[in-house]
Amino acid sequence: MEFSGTHLIAASREQVWQCLNDGAILKACVPGCESFESVGEDRFDAVVVAAVGPVKARFKGNLVLSDRDAPNSYRITGQGEGGVAGFGKMTADVTLSAAEDGGTSLHFVAQAQVGGKLAQIGARLVTGVANKMAAEFFTRFTAAVSGTVSGAVPEIPAQ
Template identity: 55%
Template structure:
């Protein structure tokens, strides 16, 4: 899986860098994150609950920051195990570019591999879940770093720089269609 997106955040490059290296802000920003703790120099142990389509699991993993050039860029190398749900590993290159004194463009390119049940559900579903997770992360992250006007107002300020990367169309499906699709996946899994 390959994923590249850009977000404009309404804070300075230095503040964005500091927040990306603050475990309390990351824990509050990562959907389903249960814990994130320092585990050596530039390394973190992470525990989170996530669901991709019909597969729900608790993942435990590790992140290592490499190629650090503060406050412009670094690479995150990650790996995680989700028991019978499978595993994931990969890396993400994060770049911060100032857009004026109080705005920063964050661009990332991620590459990941999944195995186990996660790989069986199909790359399209995994890619969609990854995009949705990233979008939710940046809404929460922006709310954490701006801390102005409440979380709801701040969450709306983090938007993809490219509207084609948005998954709003998928979110606008009716609840009945989503429930029907969920039932069909559940039935398919229970038959296999």
């Protein structure tokens, strides 16, 4: 399945780029994220709890950032195993550009694949949950970037 979106963030492209590369901010912004640990340059191990319809699982996986063009774009590749619930794989291309109001436009195009029980649930339900999680991520991310820009401690909305 493929999904995409564009989000306007009231911060400079450099500030948004810095936050997109901050493991602590990413951990706080991913819904259900229990851990997000750097295991090398541009590589992270993560544990995320997610529920898709009747299937709730704890996914253990990894994330790799590649094709960097600071502060313009990068690719995120991730995969996770959720035991009997199945697996998920995702690739997303993220692009930052200047917005007309002086902020930053963040655009992403993602492809995702699921297997196991998750695949049996149906693409429509899985896509809906993925879109909801993406929307929640960007709500939290925008709040984190705003806190970083103002110099305040970023306050992430509760999970």
